[in-house]
Amino acid sequence: MEKRRIKIRIFLWTVLGFLIAWLLYQGIVPFGEISYTCDFSKPCYNIKKITPSDRVNSENNTQKILGNPVYFSLATPRSFNQANISLKYKNDNDLPIIEAGVLKDKLLWRYDLKPIRNKIIGQLALAWRVVTGKDNTILFQRNFVQADKDIKYYEAVDDFLNALPPFDEIAVYNYDLSYNYQMDNYKPEEERVELINNLRGDYQFYTYIKDEPLNFSFNFFDLNKNKDSDEIEIFVYYNSQIIESYYLNGADIKTGEALAIGNIDLNIADLPEGAYKIEVKASDDIITKEILTSQTKISFVNKIWLADDGRENFTLHTDSWTVNGQTTNPLKLQIIKIGDSELEIEETYKLFTVNSLRDVSEIILEKDDVIISGDGLFALAEDQLFNPIIKRVDNLDLNYEGINYVLANYSSPSEINNWQFADAKFDLSEAYREDGKYSFIISIPGLRADDLIDDNLVLSQIKVELKGRTLWQKINEILSRW
């Protein structure tokens, strides 16, 4: 009897031992590669629920996405360097653009977006000349019959990169093309003037210099309305590379009393002529009280938030095709004039949108303390507005813009039995990870849950393949530190 008891005991504890060893193996991922799949037939631990719930319906083991954007988290037992996300979806409404992205910066909610489907690129493959390069890079060139002038044709992608055509004839998609933007008839000014006062939170802008120093002085205040981190970082970029950075720290307290934090003076001489991007990273608790500069060309990228300063009938200029307005302040509900259109902000915290704008539009705000955002640039005066960004093939009319070349890194989704399959690779080494989770977005521009159109994207499966350091690489790394 006792022998039998011991045999059973050894067997059961051995099974438990193997189970624990397998769990540890799945957690450590000693060979650095693991994959997780969720087909929505039951809740998945690693691939979390798609949110927010008002933009997603669960139906027949699928997730019907009704509004843009939606998010999901990926719980991983350890960090990884690379993720390959595969989606199985049905796009019965022919939604033109579907992208997936991983969160890189939580403060600014910035995602690294990769294509899942781009209808324009798919159509270009049928109508334009196609030259393929390395790593899915494709150069599309407008055909002679479609072009209103003779255009130069390139035989290889490298030829194109070595002798780029004029700036306004190029568009890119999922490709980081470095272009040395130069402006004709630019004259520098010496006098330093106040550009704007009372901007709230983070912002980025482009500026242009030629034979002059890059010259800005920022004065910051802390509203102390919340306990968020009150660090302020300023980065200066030239051709997508950081060339200078600055740092200032406020007190992470919540007293409701605004306090001055200090100044950041940015003065960099001997820089080459061109467009520079300045990024101010700060929480919504931070007010830029004043910006002084001698630069005359300044275009804010995608967003500008004028803080509450009692300003009325404030004018902005934009080249955005879509302009959004939002306010958190119930006293600032208003009708914004955008060119010939009107955008009524009738509720707080809700994003209101106006579409189909062309060229440069004037925006007149009845009151300040409203977040104005869009897919283009914003300036305080029409002569300050300039756009050094190479156009991106998303919400773009190639004929209207006179684009003759499109450089893309894209592969079309495959289709089996009416289901589309597409994947996107992400670099996770700089992705934001909190509580063991990476955050992902699925972006479908134009898809809205609150409109009367019955459109949606049906998602049937998400598969994530992860790659990272092996256990032996990790051990070597630890040993090399000693």
Add this chain to the structure above:
Amino acid sequence: MVNMDNLRIYLYEFFYVLAGAIAIFVLLEIVWPGVVLAYVNINWVLILWLIDGIFILLANRLK
């Protein structure tokens, strides 16, 4: 005819291993969140353990 002594041995040994499993799983979850819950639902292990405990009490009453 079920051998009650054998059954009791099985029930006791299952009870011990399930108790050990719960303790180890909880400890692992505290040290490394998600490593167990990604694959094992500890609630079911706990329910199984409780059912086993109830059967042990019943088996002892029938002794």
